[in-house]
Amino acid sequence: MDLNAVPSANRTHIAFFGVRNAGKSSVMNAVTGQNIAIVSDIKGTTTDPVYKAMELLPLGPVTIIDTPGIDDEGTLGKLRVEKTKQVLRKTDIAVLVVDATKNMTAADEAMLGLFIEQKIPYVIAYNKIDMGLPTGKIDKEHGIFISTKQNKGIFELKERLAHLLKTGDEKTLLKDIVSAGDIVILVIPIDKAAPKGRLILPQQQTIREILDVGAAAVITQDDKLAETIANLKVKPKMVITDSQAFANVNKQTPDDILLTSFSILFSRYKGNLLAQMNAVKTFDSLQDGDEILIAEGCTHHRQCDDIGTVKLPRWIKNYTGKEPVFTFSSGTQFPDSLDKYKLVVHCGGCMLNEKEMQYRLACAARQNVPMTNYGTAIAYMNGILKRSVQVFADVDKRYAVL
Numbered sequence: 001m002d003l004n005a006v007p008s009a010n011r012t013h014i015a016f017f018g019v020r021n022a023g024k025s026s027v028m029n030a031v032t033g034q035n036i037a038i039v040s041d042i043k044g045t046t047t048d049p050v051y052k053a054m055e056l057l058p059l060g061p062v063t064i065i066d067t068p069g070i071d072d073e074g075t076l077g078k079l080r081v082e083k084t085k086q087v088l089r090k091t092d093i094a095v096l097v098v099d100a101t102k103n104m105t106a107a108d109e110a111m112l113g114l115f116i117e118q119k120i121p122y123v124i125a126y127n128k129i130d131m132g133l134p135t136g137k138i139d140k141e142h143g144i145f146i147s148t149k150q151n152k153g154i155f156e157l158k159e160r161l162a163h164l165l166k167t168g169d170e171k172t173l174l175k176d177i178v179s180a181g182d183i184v185i186l187v188i189p190i191d192k193a194a195p196k197g198r199l200i201l202p203q204q205q206t207i208r209e210i211l212d213v214g215a216a217a218v219i220t221q222d223d224k225l226a227e228t229i230a231n232l233k234v235k236p237k238m239v240i241t242d243s244q245a246f247a248n249v250n251k252q253t254p255d256d257i258l259l260t261s262f263s264i265l266f267s268r269y270k271g272n273l274l275a276q277m278n279a280v281k282t283f284d285s286l287q288d289g290d291e292i293l294i295a296e297g298c299t300h301h302r303q304c305d306d307i308g309t310v311k312l313p314r315w316i317k318n319y320t321g322k323e324p325v326f327t328f329s330s331g332t333q334f335p336d337s338l339d340k341y342k343l344v345v346h347c348g349g350c351m352l353n354e355k356e357m358q359y360r361l362a363c364a365a366r367q368n369v370p371m372t373n374y375g376t377a378i379a380y381m382n383g384i385l386k387r388s389v390q391v392f393a394d395v396d397k398r399y400a401v402l
C-alpha cells in the first residue's frame with residue numbers, strides 16, 4: 001500500500017454501469033487514460049467489479065469502478081448483477097453507459113430508477129457515436145455523447161463528473177470544536193488488537209486534523225492518562241479515547257475536561273450520530289432471545305478478546321441482564337434483510353466510505369430496525385453518552401438539549 005495515498009474511504013467513488021457490450025470497460029479505460037479493464041466484443045467480458053484508485057483531474061482522488069453488465073443472465077449472471085448492485089451502495093457518482101446505436105433497455109431504465117431512488121448523481125454516456133446517434137428518447141439533462149474509439153467527449157465527461165462532485169461543504173472530524181493552541185489528549189491502548197508498529201486510520205486522521213487547526217496532540221495509553229493530565233501545565237481541552245477504554249478513561253478524566261471517542265467523532269463525521277444515539281435506547285427494552293446484529297465494516301483477524309464478537313456481547317448481557325442472540329457480519333457481508341433483528345450495532349465504519357455507511361443506515365431505517373455504533377453503545381452502557389457528545393454542544397444545539 002502506498003502510505004501517501006488517500007484512504008479508499010475518503011475517495012470519491014465513480015462507477016460505470018450498463019448492459020453488456022455497451023462499452024463500460026472502454027469508457028473506464030478512456031477516462032483513466034490507462035488500460036485497466038479488458039475490452040472485447042464478447043458479451044459479459046467483465047465478470048467482477050474492477051477497482052482503480054487514482055488521482056483524476058479535475059476531480060482529485062477517486063476510486064473508479066468498472067462493473068459487469070446489468071443484463072447478465074443465468075445463475076452466474078444473476079450473481080454478477082447482485083455484485084453490481086452492491087457497488088451501487090458505495091457509488092458517489094454513477095455513469096450509465098449506453099450503446100448509442102441501440103435504444104435504452106429495460107435494464108438501463110431500472111438502473112436509472114435505482115440512481116434516482118438512492119439519490120446518486122449520474123451521467124448517461126451515449127457511447128459509440130462513431131457508429132451513429134440514438135434514435136430513441138434522449139435525456140438531455142444527464143446525457144453526453146461520446147466515442148471511446150475516436151476519443152470524443154471523454155474530456156467533457158470528466159468535466160461533467162467533476163461538476164457533479166459536491167464541493168465547499170467539506171466535512172470535519174473536529175476542526176469546528178478544537179482551536180489553535182488547544183491541547184487534545186488521545187488515548188490509544190496498545191493491546192493485542194492494535195496493529196503492529198503503526199496507528200490505525202481514524203487515529204491518524206484525528207491527529208492530522210488537530211495539527212491542521214494548530215492545536216497540539218498528546219498521545220497516551222489508558223493506564224497513563226491520569227499521570228499524563230497531571231504532568232501538563234495547561235488544562236487540556238478534551239480527551240478522545242478508543243471507545244473500548246471508555247469506562248476507565250471516564251474515571252481518569254476530570255469533569256471540566258471534555259471527553260469523547262474516535263468512533264463518536266466518526267459517527268458525526270459520517271452524519272449518523274443523532275440516529276445512532278436514539279437507537280441505543282433499544283437496550284432498555286431488550287428481552288431474552290431478541291436478536292442483535294453486530295456488524296463490522298472490515299474483515300480483520302479476530303483476537304481472542306475481540307471487541308465485536310466477545311467484548312460487546314459480554315457488555316450488552318451485563319448491562320441488560322438479558323440473554324440476546326447475537327449474529328455477526330463483517331466486510332461487505334451486510335445482510336439485506338434486517339427485520340428479524342431488534343437492533344444493529346455497527347462499528348465506526350472507518351474502512352467504509354460515507355455512501356456505504358449511509359446505505360446501511362437507510363437499509364435499517366427502511367426496515368424500522370434501530371442501528372447504533374460501537375462507541376455510542378459503549379458510552380451509553382457506561383452512563384456517559386451525554387458527556388461524550390458534550391463536545392459538540394457549542395456547534396450543534398441538538399447535542400446541547402440532551
Ligand SMILES: Nc1nc2c(ncn2[C@@H]2O[C@H](COP(=O)(O)OP(=O)(O)OP(=O)(O)O)[C@@H](O)[C@H]2O)c(=O)[nH]1
Nearest residue numbers: 020021022023024025026040041044045046148149
Ligand atoms: N465503434 C465503437 N466501438 C466501441 C466503442 N467503445 C467500445 N466499443 C467496442 O464495444 C465492445 C464492448 O466494449 P467493452 O468496453 O468490453 O464493453 P463492456 O460494456 O465493458 O462489456 P462487458 O464487460 O461485456 O459487460 C468492444 O468490442 C469495444 O471495442 C466506441 O466508442 N465505438
Ligand SMILES: [Mg+2]
Nearest residue numbers: 024025045046
Ligand atoms: Mg466490461
